[in-house]
Amino acid sequence: MKLNISLVFLIVCFSCFISCQSEISEIIQSNQGEVLSQNSAVTLLVKNTVTKDGSKDNIIDNASCISVQLPVTVIVNGNEIKINTEEDYEAIEAIFDAFDNDDDNLQIVFPIEIILSDFAKVSIANYDDLNTYTLFCSGNNEKDDDIECIDFKYPINLSVFNSENQITQTVTIANDEQFYNAIAAIDDSQIIEIQFPITTILFDGTEKIINDMVTLQNTMEKADNMCDEDDDNDYNDDDCLDCTIDETSTLLKTCRWKINEIKTNGIENNEQYKDYEFTFSDNGKVKVENDDNEFEGSWSIFTFNSQIVVQINFTDHPDFSFNWILSEIEDDNEINLQFENNELELEKDCD
Structure with a gap:
């Protein structure tokens, strides 16, 4: 009789164990969409976002x-x-x-x-x-892997699971280096789950709360190449450190501005856009016109990494549509804008 009682006890315990394991497995399976696994697209995006940026020096x-x-x-x-x-x-x-x-x-x-x-x-x-x-670095203004137009707001909590979908540890990430090392440690026997919500910071200072992996991936993909990552050796492109948003905005709206010089991907387009003039308005609209053409887009101005950014967007005119870095204002008559190897030099025309 004692044997039977013991047997029943073991069966009950084993059944409870199996039941608990099933519940744990179901919980983990329900979160599979929130994990970072080796070589997945979202994992690579996160890694590129937290990669050490070496362009500042x-x-x-x-x-x-x-x-x-x-x-x-x-x-x-x-x-x-x-x-x-x-x-x-x-x-x-x-x-x-x-x-x-x-x-x-x-x-x-x-x-x-x-x-x-x-x-x-x-x-x-x-x-x-x-x-x-x-020698292994990309050249001046060439595309590289790191994504600098978006950052993570820390701390971020991660759960680490083994190949049997069992949690092994919970980690609190305090900076990019710790996040990079956590991503680099992922292998075939390990996955990482991000504890949402988390907050990202875009290049213009805008904060965005992320609640799931799909939104995170979409946000990082959109942020890639959204701003000038300043991966060049032109130390003069920050010569407008004393300029202010209010002064620049007021100056742009004072008169019309004709194109004095324009380069697209390093190629001069002065002849193509000869006599084109910009008119910046208070309502966020910008109009470009010459004798034969007239079209309207949007503009805004903000700061990013202590630099003033003049964002210009036209639906069908990509040569003008960039998050231009204000590099210089000369005697309130000339404004120089740069985005990577694109340049736009505007000259005041109040006639």
């Missing part, structure tokens, strides 16, 4: 896929400067801009340490060592 290394670990000492036109923060890059630019007709030169004082796109750090002894890594 291009005035030093001319390479957008690596960053020089600060502090670093450089010699600029014979002047030794210690760069402690990103704000000190302006000291280099000030020396470069001091004279128009001189040959600017920057030398790095080695050894240094660089940070790769995967946040790994490497010691560099000389320029030969440095070139070993910069």
Whole structure:
């Protein structure tokens, strides 16, 4: 009789165990759409979004896929400067801009340490060592993998599951590096579930709450190439640091603006758009016209990464439709706009 009671007890326990496992499996299956698995499209988008951006210090290394670990000492036109923060890059630019007709030169004082796109750090002894890594970077204004027009707002909670769909740990992510490492650790035996909702921050400062994986993927796909990622070596494209949104907006609405120079993908289009003039209105509308053409689009102005962005959009005129970075205002008569290797120079026409 004792044997039978024990047998019944074991059967009941086993049944409960199977039932519990089934319930856990059902719960996990219901969340399969919220997971990051190895090599999935959304996983790659997340990885590219949290990749280390190396373009901020291009005035030093001319390479957008690596960053020089600060502090670093450089010699600029014979002047030794210690760069402690990103704000000190302006000291280099000030020396470069001091004279128009001189040959600017920057030398790095080695050894240094660089940070790769995967946040790994490497010691560099000389320029030969440095070139070993910069050769793998995309060229000036060429497309690269990292997505800089959208960021994640932290903290973000992740649940890690093994191949048997059992949770192994819950992780709180505090920054891009931690998120990148979590994504890089995913293999065939592991998946990661994002605990929604999470918040993303777009290039114009707009915050968007994301409640599911489909929305997250769509948002990242739309954000890719939505802004100028500034992956170039043109340190002069931020010369409007003292400009303000109100002053720029008022100036644009003061008169008409004719195209003085325009480049599309580095190709000059001045003749094609000769005599075209822009009129910016208070209602967010912008009109372009010449003797034979007239069409209307929209415009807005905002700041991104301490730069002023003039967003212009026309349905059928892509050569004008960019999130233009305001690079310079000359004597309130000329406005220079840039987006990657596209340029638009407007000259005031109040006649």
